[in-house]
Amino acid sequence: MNVLIVYAHPEPESLNGSLKNFSVKRLEKAGHVVQVSDLYAMKWKPTLDADDFPDSNPGARFDPALDSKRAFENGTQPGDIASEQEKLLWxxxxxxxxxxxxxxxxxxxxxxxxxxxxxxxxxxxxxxSDVRWGDRYGEGTMAGKRAMLVVTAGGWESHYGPRGVNGPIDDILFPIQHGILYYPGFSVLPPFVIYRAGKTDEARYAKICDALGRRLDDLWNTAPIPFRPQNAGAYAIPELTLRPDIAPGQSGFAAHVA
Incomplete structure (x- = not known):
């Protein structure tokens, strides 16, 4: 299988950097082909702005969505954007x-x-239309592909628990997992979260690698988070609200997980 790791940490010798290297070796040893987009090493341009679309009409108002649409359709996107899209399709x-x-x-x-x-x-x-609202939330360009977050956090696990001061980790990650990954169609696996990242000694690092290795070994067997598909009947269209008989009395992020 082909695996893309999109990695965002500025220090190669950090815990994140070490775990990224571990993941590449583990996946390749299992026979997978791995590409890494190391955003800091690539000096990735993080701003979406008019400089991305030099073929736009001079003096025209910059419209991020429509200019993006035109460039994608006409094949005039910057090379760095097109390259990352190719990696995602691969x-x-x-x-x-x-x-x-x-x-x-x-x-x-x-x-x-x-x-x-x-x-x-x-x-x-x-x-x-009145029966579909685009190919998204379970459908879309990334449908049939899997995705997972590997996240380090400085706080204790209890800080991110159901009554923790930071809020539940599932709620904090919901906009990323549901909005960034599930929206374009990925099947999203439960995240791998390392707490108290700054308190990692050799013994704890070995345990983290063991647990992460097992998650990577099971990348194609782990059950995805059961987010509710948008166009499968759970949501009224075009309102895009859950039908009254779906998760009655429930609201918030949890209502969108079956």
């Missing part, structure tokens, strides 16, 4: 690896998503 599985910074991904990774998920590629795909 991959059978994608791993996003990053430290949890301010309750989200590092800015460089967010910028990767904003630029690579072009209109017509990551969104704006499929029929929009």
């Amino acid at each position: 991959a059978d599985a994608v791993i996003l690896q990053f430290p949890l910074w301010w309750f989200s991904v590092p800015a460089i990774l967010k910028g990767w998503v904003e630029r690579v998920y072009a209109y017509g590629f990551g969104y704006g795909v499929g029929e929009h």
Whole structure:
């Protein structure tokens, strides 16, 4: 299988850097083909702006969505964007690896998503009508592929528990797993989260590698998070709200998981 690791940490000798190297070796030893997009090493441009679309009409108002759509359709995207899109199409599985910074991904990774998920590629795909609202949330360009987060956090696991001060980790990661990965069609596996990352000694590192290795070995056998598909009947269209008989009395992120 083909695996793409999109990696976002500025220090190669960090825990993240070591775990990324471990993952590449483990996957390749199992016979998989691996590519790594090391965003900091690539000096990835994180801003989606008019500089990405030099073929736009001079003096015209910059429209991020429509300019992205035109460039994608006309094959005039910058080479770095097109290259990352090719990697995504090539991959059978994608791993996003990053430290949890301010309750989200590092800015460089967010910028990767904003630029690579072009209109017509990551969104704006499929029929929009009274019976369908595009190919997304379980459908789309990435349908049939798997994705998983590998995340390091500085806080204790209890800080991210059901009553932890930071909020439940599943809620914190929901916009990434449901919005960035499930939206364009990925089957999203439960995340691999390392807590108290800065308190990792050799013994703990060995345990982390053992657990991560088992998750990588089971990449194609692990059951995905059962997010509710948008166009399979659970949601009223075009309102895109859950039908009254689906998860009655429930609201919030959890209602969108079967």
